[in-house]
Amino acid sequence: MPNPRRPEKETVTICAYCGVGCGFKAETIGNEIVRMTPWKEGKANHGHSCVKGRFAFDYYRHPDRVKTPLIRSSIDEPWKEVSWEEAFAYAGSELRRIQEKYGRSSVGGVSSSRCTNEEIFLTMKFVRAVLGNNNIDNCARICHSPTQFGLSATVGAGAASQHFDSILQADVIMVVGANPTEGHPVFGSMMKRRIRQGAKLIVIDPRRTETVDSPHCRADIHLALRPGNNVAILNSIAHVIVRENLHDPEFIKARCEWEEFEPWAELVGSDDYSPERVGPIAGVDPEDIRRAARIYASGPRSTIYYGLGVTEHSQGSTGVMCLGNLALACGMYGREGVGVNPLRGQGNVQGGSCLGSWPHVFTGYRFVTDDATRASFEAEWGVDLDPEPGLRLPNMFDAALTGHFKGMYILGEDPVQSDPNQNHIIAALRNMECVVVHDIFLNETSKYAHVLLPGSSSLEKDGTFTNAERRISRVRKVVEPLAGYQDWEVTVKLMNAMGYDVEYAHAGEVLDELARLSPAYSGASFELLERVGSAQWPVDTNAPEGTEVLHVKQFPRANGRGTFMLTGFVPTRERVSDQYPLLLTTGRILSQYNVGTQTRRTANSQWHPEDVLEMSHGDMQARGLSDGDKVTVTSRFGSTQLKVIESTRVNPGVIYTTFHHAESKANAVTSDLSDWATNCPEYKVTAVEVTKVTSAEPARAHSTTAEPETRALVAEEA
Amino acid sequence: MEPTDEHPAVSGEVIDLDRLIEMANQIGDFFSPYPPQRGIEGLRNHFRTYWDPRMRSALLAYIDDGGEGLSELVVTGARLLEDDAAEKDGYYGPPKA
Numbered sequence: 001m002p003n004p005r006r007p008e009k010e011t012v013t014i015c016a017y018c019g020v021g022c023g024f025k026a027e028t029i030g031n032e033i034v035r036m037t038p039w040k041e042g043k044a045n046h047g048h049s050c051v052k053g054r055f056a057f058d059y060y061r062h063p064d065r066v067k068t069p070l071i072r073s074s075i076d077e078p079w080k081e082v083s084w085e086e087a088f089a090y091a092g093s094e095l096r097r098i099q100e101k102y103g104r105s106s107v108g109g110v111s112s113s114r115c116t117n118e119e120i121f122l123t124m125k126f127v128r129a130v131l132g133n134n135n136i137d138n139c140a141r142i143c144h145s146p147t148q149f150g151l152s153a154t155v156g157a158g159a160a161s162q163h164f165d166s167i168l169q170a171d172v173i174m175v176v177g178a179n180p181t182e183g184h185p186v187f188g189s190m191m192k193r194r195i196r197q198g199a200k201l202i203v204i205d206p207r208r209t210e211t212v213d214s215p216h217c218r219a220d221i222h223l224a225l226r227p228g229n230n231v232a233i234l235n236s237i238a239h240v241i242v243r244e245n246l247h248d249p250e251f252i253k254a255r256c257e258w259e260e261f262e263p264w265a266e267l268v269g270s271d272d273y274s275p276e277r278v279g280p281i282a283g284v285d286p287e288d289i290r291r292a293a294r295i296y297a298s299g300p301r302s303t304i305y306y307g308l309g310v311t312e313h314s315q316g317s318t319g320v321m322c323l324g325n326l327a328l329a330c331g332m333y334g335r336e337g338v339g340v341n342p343l344r345g346q347g348n349v350q351g352g353s354c355l356g357s358w359p360h361v362f363t364g365y366r367f368v369t370d371d372a373t374r375a376s377f378e379a380e381w382g383v384d385l386d387p388e389p390g391l392r393l394p395n396m397f398d399a400a401l402t403g404h405f406k407g408m409y410i411l412g413e414d415p416v417q418s419d420p421n422q423n424h425i426i427a428a429l430r431n432m433e434c435v436v437v438h439d440i441f442l443n444e445t446s447k448y449a450h451v452l453l454p455g456s457s458s459l460e461k462d463g464t465f466t467n468a469e470r471r472i473s474r475v476r477k478v479v480e481p482l483a484g485y486q487d488w489e490v491t492v493k494l495m496n497a498m499g500y501d502v503e504y505a506h507a508g509e510v511l512d513e514l515a516r517l518s519p520a521y522s523g524a525s526f527e528l529l530e531r532v533g534s535a536q537w538p539v540d541t542n543a544p545e546g547t548e549v550l551h552v553k554q555f556p557r558a559n560g561r562g563t564f565m566l567t568g569f570v571p572t573r574e575r576v577s578d579q580y581p582l583l584l585t586t587g588r589i590l591s592q593y594n595v596g597t598q599t600r601r602t603a604n605s606q607w608h609p610e611d612v613l614e615m616s617h618g619d620m621q622a623r624g625l626s627d628g629d630k631v632t633v634t635s636r637f638g639s640t641q642l643k644v645i646e647s648t649r650v651n652p653g654v655i656y657t658t659f660h661h662a663e664s665k666a667n668a669v670t671s672d673l674s675d676w677a678t679n680c681p682e683y684k685v686t687a688v689e690v691t692k693v694t695s696a697e698p699a700r701a702h703s704t705t706a707e708p709e710t711r712a713l714v715a716e717e718a
Numbered sequence: 719m720e721p722t723d724e725h726p727a728v729s730g731e732v733i734d735l736d737r738l739i740e741m742a743n744q745i746g747d748f749f750s751p752y753p754p755q756r757g758i759e760g761l762r763n764h765f766r767t768y769w770d771p772r773m774r775s776a777l778l779a780y781i782d783d784g785g786e787g788l789s790e791l792v793v794t795g796a797r798l799l800e801d802d803a804a805e806k807d808g809y810y811g812p813p814k815a
Contacts, residue, residue, distance in 0.1 A: 101727050102727050102728050103728060105770075105772070106728070135770075267751055314744065317748075318748060359770070360767055360768050367767065369766070369767060388770070388771045389767065389768060389769065389770060389771075390770055391732075391770045391773075392768075395733060395770065395773070398732075398733040398734060398737060399732045399733055399772075401734065402730060402731060402732060402733060402734060403727075403728060403730075404728050404732045404772070566751040566752055568747075568748070568750065568751040570744075570747045570748070672737075674741075676741075676744035676745050676747065676748050677745070677748070677764070677768070678768075679741070
């Protein structure tokens, strides 16, 4: 049907929802968006879109948008509307006061993958150059930090090896802990297209996801493992490959460290990882493990796509290493149709990783402990920089509980809703003296904030995003920022208010600066992106218009070779018991996005009015539950209430929910366990019990741990 | 890094000790399949590269107090932090500090 309102103007930009990063034409009348049309020239989406990017854009003018800066000296006081100048002055003087009193390292910041590369870069510059420490992290900490760690260790680059289109040349597709038909729908459609053409599909996921079984998509093998057994299963697949000589010695000798392959083959080839040993532990038929291994190794082009079902575990980084090991052993790198590819959650998670918003590395994953790297930033920025790694996001909250961390700049994040063990996060925030939230809405975290700086949505700003296939694309301002400033301008003004003089005429100048300081982005500029549309990093003198497939001739490690990591299986400490006999795991659906801040404020909510708990028939019966019953889900950490439905998608002993609605408080129950290497939280495994809510019981979520104030006090006395 | 005693408002460990011990042992678990020398170098470099200096000193102070609950591998690896000469190029595991 033609749009009854004829648009006056169209602006090409990028959808900010998931890591696919679809190109869109935003059609406007005056300062109002009337339609979002998928862009045919977009190299990630080729004119396709999903129901989020296409329809869920009206949040930008929702009445909840904050239009004026707010401050208050205590979280018990009501907010006071102030001018931008007053807000900057207040935030700046508070952060300095805290540093005077508690030390330079008592403050920090976190940036979001909802923000542009330029904004993420400036947030890290603010923390390092103005606050003078390295307490800077970004939300990839709680989703894909193990990707950076695990893939850097094995192949030297923490990013997807392929471009999306490469899947159209794959013979075997292995999907691990991801559900692309729901989470990354436009890529999911391309995957289905390849499956219809005959590619084989292996899925490793506790749940019988839509990727396992839905129209145009059926897994040849589904390893429905019990949550928490990824490393065991992946080692067992490697066991079969090594024992049956299905690996590729020529590739390994030519491209990898053979001397590291041998101990790895010995470890995974040991009887500990035989399918007969691992199968019963993981709840999988050993013969299915063998079949999966044979199909993957036989290729000839086998590719791996994975998601948070791999990373969000206490062995998340080890799980990622397993995938790198597997692809190296079978020679599945450096061509079309192969590789290992993380599916990123938010629009700019890859950019968030690349742009140095980490406590231990600058841009380009170069270490703060490295003198030469630090010197290059000191020369550009004109300040001395801290040579020690800073606190990671979960460590900042830990340090807040002991009274060592007192102030924080939070750009586009909502840790109270997003981070694990909600009671712990709230107690930490309550213990801080200045929390600056920079966001488009008041959120769960701003309840504990002292300054609210109104943010701009991705429709109101200029900059770039880097999608899950390393593609750098322009984000273009479609409408004027509601509160007057683009986010990058706000961060610059905060820097200025704290005495650091810097000026950028437009976001392109920030990109120029970050390109000077990031080898893989060195050729990126607004001019290039105007000319070629988009470019995949590395974009540099060797590849002036970018690089589609990584690792073609060598791996970006010191000796150019890929290596094998020893990936022993260590079961998580989170286990079922008589008291908590079920394992809760989480995921997403198509029409909503993450914690729903944006999509819930659009008509997309009609597709998913609330989160529900999926449970197997037997587990429902054992608890006397019927479809639609309200239940309480209790873990060692807290409890919440949800509506339960019977589902054939989960095995007995496993339950599943989405986390799109704040009222569901899924993170009231998640544990404080985390990945050994990165502290990425173990969201995907929580031992719980489910009980029916009697009608007399008030519906609410509550804490089973000590009250926040008590915990903080105890910690201070320790 | 500034010594914390310049700031009398701050005292004690930067992170709850139980959590620190758990984190350290998890890292030890990862390195346990490696030959012992590479395991302890891996541990040392992991602490040096990824841990805030206050977390490292809290761990070392705890080890000086007996280090109860820490695995032997972790204790040996962490002790390498006391001497920068232990920093080695031929290191295996996550990137070198």
